Amino acid sequence: MAEKKQNGVPLEQIMQDMMEGKYAPLYFLLGDEAYYIDKITDYVAQHALREEERDFNQTIVFGADVSSAQVVDMAKRFPMMAEKQVVIVKEAQNIKNWDRLEAYLEHPQPTTILVLAYKSGSYNSLKKILAKARQVGIVFESIKKKDYELPRFIETYLKTKGCQIDTKSAQMVAEHIGSDLSRLVSELDKVLLSLPETNFCITPEVVEQQIGVSKDYNGYELRNAVANHDILKANRIVKYFDNNPKTGNAFMLIPMLFSYFQNLMLAYYSPNRTNENDVAKWLDLPKGWQAREYIIGMRNYSGVKVMQIIDKIRETDAKSKGLDNPNTGVGELVKELIYFILH
Numbered sequence: 245m246a247e248k249k250q251n252g253v254p255l256e257q258i259m260q261d262m263m264e265g266k267y268a269p270l271y272f273l274l275g276d277e278a279y280y281i282d283k284i285t286d287y288v289a290q291h292a293l294r295e296e297e298r299d300f301n302q303t304i305v306f307g308a309d310v311s312s313a314q315v316v317d318m319a320k321r322f323p324m325m326a327e328k329q330v331v332i333v334k335e336a337q338n339i340k341n342w343d344r345l346e347a348y349l350e351h352p353q354p355t356t357i358l359v360l361a362y363k364s365g366s367y368n369s370l371k372k373i374l375a376k377a378r379q380v381g382i383v384f385e386s387i388k389k390k391d392y393e394l395p396r397f398i399e400t401y402l403k404t405k406g407c408q409i410d411t412k413s414a415q416m417v418a419e420h421i422g423s424d425l426s427r428l429v430s431e432l433d434k435v436l437l438s439l440p441e442t443n444f445c446i447t448p449e450v451v452e453q454q455i456g457v458s459k460d461y462n463g464y465e466l467r468n469a470v471a472n473h474d475i476l477k478a479n480r481i482v483k484y485f486d487n488n489p490k491t492g493n494a495f496m497l498i499p500m501l502f503s504y505f506q507n508l509m510l511a512y513y514s515p516n517r518t519n520e521n522d523v524a525k526w527l528d529l530p531k532g533w534q535a536r537e538y539i540i541g542m543r544n545y546s547g548v549k550v551m552q553i554i555d556k557i558r559e560t561d562a563k564s565k566g567l568d569n570p571n572t573g574v575g576e577l578v579k580e581l582i583y584f585i586l587h
Contacts, residue, residue, distance in 0.1 A: 270381025279425035307338035337365035394418035
């Protein structure tokens with residue numbers, strides 16, 4: 245799924261335009277996902293100017309160190325022996341007063357590429373300036389990936405590197421690393437360096453060796469065991485997690501189980517519950533076979549049981565965070581949840 249800026253232009257189009265030398269006078273980059281903000285910012289810093297032009301025409305500052313008036317003064321300068329100049333403000337959420345920048349956007353300097361990297365923080369107070377920014381440049385909102393989107397992100401990223409990864413391996417990596425895309429990409433790059441040129445493919449065995457996730461005891465296998473109502477396998481995996489806390493914990497397992505049963509609940513409303521392609525389309529899954537676990541789940545769990553499981557998962561999630569839970573350990577909470585699901 246493409247990341248989109250607020251007026252509908254996808255990230256891929258923004259990057260393609262820049263690769264073709266088409267730069268906007270303003271890039272207002274904001275949101276909780278730093279990875280995409282850094283990706284656009286770094287590209288501008290490395291490619292908008294030739295190397296010999298950067299000494300006099302590229303300025304990089306941090307929001308805590310400048311006022312909006314100072315940023316405007318930088319942006320209004322004319323380039324020296326170059327067609328453009330670049331002004332990048334990192335951590336722009338720390339700028340105290342935006343009045344001068346708001347006024348600047350009414351007549352931005354056409355020879356300046358201004359990048360405002362506004363990471364995290366609330367931007368509800370910037371509605372007026374964002375409206376003006378959309379009229380003269382690009383406003384891109386970088387939204388954190390949800391857990392269920394991570395395997396697809398991993399597959400897409402590796403494809404750009406000429407590497408293949410199977411679904412199980414992608415799920416293993418996603419569950420182990422989590423939704424920090426910068427860390428996720430860094431770990432994937434390390435794995436890529438370990439691969440032989442003759443076999444540029446990531447398998448569960450590679451993930452186990454390079455990242456340290458067991459190919460037999462992981463969240464992917466637990467979900468598979470739960471979907472198939474395989475009590476023995478599920479209990480074996482939960483016991484392994486209990487004995488090896490770093491390999492699986494409630495904060496990773498509970499969202500994974502919630503995502504599965506939430507989708508399973510939706511699957512019951514699919515017009516054709518027995519056809520993989522129809523169910524996959526209904527659940528917005530990219531490939532038909534990915535609906536297989538939900539078709540199996542509908543055979544093993546009634547709709548009423550699924551609703552009860554979802555309630556139990558929410559209760560377990562709250563208790564794992566200390567709500568209405570005086571003394572039950574997280575490991576015991578997960579065991580209780582799996583027992584409830586399977587019985």
